[in-house]
Amino acid sequence: MVTIARRTVLKVIGQLSVFGAFLIQIGGAVRAFIPNVLYEPPKKFKVGKPEDYPEGVNFVPEHRLFTVRSANEFGIISAVCTHLGCTVRWESKVPEFECPCHGSHFRPDGTVISGPAPRPLAWFALSLSPDGYLVVDRSEQVASTYRFSPPAKEKA
């Protein structure tokens, strides 16, 4: 039979608890750096009324995206380059999206023509709020063919 001295057991317990207390303290300090509350812009937001946007591609600077309109059909494409996150520009004459940081070029449907960008630009889902605003949902990505047609306005 193995006998362990009471003194040894107590010593190990004592050492482990001091060590454990340290670990808990360190763990707590590290955990503090993972925020529980984010004061960030919501993923779902209004971008204005459908009639605010003319035909074609329009930049919405506050939200870093473009509205794409053709007649009563609306699409939302992200202006965030899929390479390393710069804001792309719309060059209507070419026409294509171009990124100033490392020169990626995208077709109007968001697919990559050239440059280092690994993925096409993202398209987001659209809906209409009860008070008549276009609502973008950044958390819901959609295909580039997705278009949203706001229902015709009812007379108030």
Place this chain on the structure above:
Amino acid sequence: MKTRLLSLWRTLTWSWTPISEREAGEAVVRNFWIHWFPAKVADQSFSWSYSLWLGTISLVLFFILTVTGFLLMFFYVPSVERAYWSIKDLDFSVSFGWLLRNQHRWAAHLMVATVFLHMARVFFTCAYRGRRALNWQVGITLLLSTLLLSFTGYLLPWDQLALWAITVGTNIAKEAPLVGDWIYFLLLGGNVIGQETLIRFYVFHVFIIPGFVLLAVAYHMWRIRKDGGLAALDRLESSAEIKEKAPVPTKTYSLFGLAKGTSVQVKGVDKIGEENSLFATPHLLRRIMLVFLVTFTATLLLAIFFNAPLEEAANPSVTPNPAKAPWYFLWLQELVADTTLHLGKYTISGGLIGGILIPGLLLLLAALWPFLDRSSPQSLGVWFPPERRTQNWIFAVIVIAIILLMYIGVAMRGPNWKIYWPWQNWPQLPTLL
């Protein structure tokens, strides 16, 4: 008169006068201010042409950065609303605020350059072999820390350069396999760049990284002495010109005589000979003061005549065109722009290849180089020894490639990151969109 004054000074500051060289050496060790110097230093260590004093210059620059940085902390506010305007205030409304800021900025640029040149010197003089391999690796962490200090530093003004540098930089980290998203979230303190991000980078810049550099530099210096001084001394020792001296008890002048192993003065003085070395005080002290003054004057002149740039206030919706990193990161920007790979239906982003894999491999190669190197002891501490021609070329080619990429980035990339030759003009672009 002069001797009278001198002896008055002595009576006021010294309780005793050394009567022998040995006592003089001990005096150095016992003095608080200079005890970290060896008592005596070999002539070879003073050579301008061997070390180019680049390590010391780097250290002086780090010191200048610490002092100016600590003063800047009284004026800079790490808040996304106020950071940019507190820098504007430094430039335009704080008396000599511009001088402080300029000196900090130019010293930072210089430090990146001198730390790198110091590394190149150590490589070309083969001063990293054997027991010095560890100090070479400590040096690599110092090079990395210097770059990180610059990176975190130029974010703080929260201008366009800052915002887009942090955007691109953190997106590169995001490309890391498996842990990328996690690191990205931790670096940013959320999902978008904002106040949490700024304060994190600020604490890294003013406390964590400089604190680390301070400790690592102290270790770097200690190791130089424990490794037997500069590498050039090893060769002197083994050269036949130095006549064998009668064995001397290997007493070290270390504190309490407790340190084990050799230290510079033991080797230096016992083996190299008294006549081939000089007292650290005043000779080394005077030399360090000279290097300090010259370096300080250089940063001051730069600061007086050239203003540190400040772009427009950060604006997430508009990326400047072209958006360029500072020169020492432009080769990486060039790499991330050129290395996206398409393999069938798989695409590997340049952020991963050019931003993580290539620089990571280069660092690893540098760290392991001392063990791959097979040069003979004769090459230790010699500039460009013939047997090292191939190695030196490998190093030089990598450096030249990096400089070339930098040059392309600095001088040849125009709007939309297109190549423009020096004789071609950039097109006029509509400003906002």
